[in-house]
Amino acid sequence: MNFSQLQCFVALAETGSFTEAAYAVDLTQSAVSHALAALESELGVTLLERNRKGVVAISNAGQKIIPHVRALLASEAAIEQEARAARGLNVGKLRLGSIESIVSPALLAGVLTSFRTAYPDIEVVLFEGAMHEVGEWIEQSIIDIGFVVLPARGVESTLITTDEMNVLVPYGHRLYDRAAVTLDELYEEGFIMEKTQCMFRLMKRFGFELNKDKPSIRYQASDSATILAMVREGLGITLVPRTMLPKKLEGVVALPLDPPQPLKIGLAVKAQQTALRGTTLFVQTALSWAHEHALLQTVSS
Template structure:
């Protein structure tokens, strides 16, 4: 069993296909097939079920994939520690990012400094909803991820905080109030954005034993803003995720009582984090995001 075989296995599992994996890894499809066949023969189990257009993991394949990713992560840490001894001249860092807050307001500033200080580190950015970033961390598909805090599943550091606000159509009766409560938001159609703080919003309503009238779910914040702007629904979002140029079609109102959101960085286990990841965290903590 080799790390190359495990990397090919992990890539095929992620992309659900031999051709896509071969293209990403820069090798031939026959090389992918040969590596997986050899791995299955050595382990004595079927890792993948082949279909016409794609492949899927067997039950034992699902189980071994987590082990394979853990081994690849540790191997990457070894390489990073060796690179650290050489001044971090080479290496790879995989970062998970969600929504406008991290992808637009935090990540670009961090990357600008990080690339200047560590030009030999190749940074891969994966973007998705906050729930997906958490899944990527748990599956070791990324080394570090932006998350909404607190999150006891990981080792975390806080970077910034902002307020959760209600977004209302400009002609909604609640716009006349200085602030609104969660209960005020349960009578109208509600749109839930799954790009950033969907888990936090859900927890807020659950803790208050309230159920919003969710009629829409949007994967992108811009779609959520457009839904509110059309007057179709209202919502709760993080103030820091809103565009700098205000939209006159909707009005933001603070929640009553106020709700603070913290955004930070998370790693699965800081003791096993690579030098590249630790350097990223240290640099991110030293920046001012105001």
């Protein structure tokens, strides 16, 4: 077997398509097909199931093998980056995971911009998902580094910034003129939540237990603007990190929790010892950006 065959296998497993896999590894569809066939022949097992439409699904044997393949490819990438770094070069690819409903656009875009400016030859491939998905992607070596909420188990992490949970209610709501809201006061409410329910996962960490009757989830939506509009119309309330709030709130009020519930956001890798050099550079860039951003906030406040 060779690395090209392994790359084709992973690309097919991740995309489910020979066309997309070929694009991902910069080969023809025929070359990808031959690479997979050669790998399966050498291993003596079927790694991927195919139907007449060309849709790919990973087999049971493939499910067991692919974590080892990803780890091997990650090690190969780490070796290549370290060797290039020894020659004074910072090049390669970095797969980054971000949590859609928790990591603010300002943080993500700011760090990516700073990183691209400092290391233009390192390509960043962005993966976005829920809290648990990003954690799984790190553990399975699908991504090299990812934003996580601390504490995070099974990974090695670095604190980047701290946010704070807020409750969003419409004008005229029974809580809208309060300075802060306790968790107990939220049990009677109906919620509008993001489909991943990351907020409820976080609130459970803070001692906010969800049961069959109270509190209730009235609606779920994927788009934050839709959730905000629904709260504005009085259809329910929602939970949101402070930095995810729009600069101008119309028809709604953001209330802190009492006691405050800090949200520690970090960057995590599977293991520092085997991490890509690019991940170290990305963490350093994120820390510098967060420090500068905090200073700017202090000056402007």
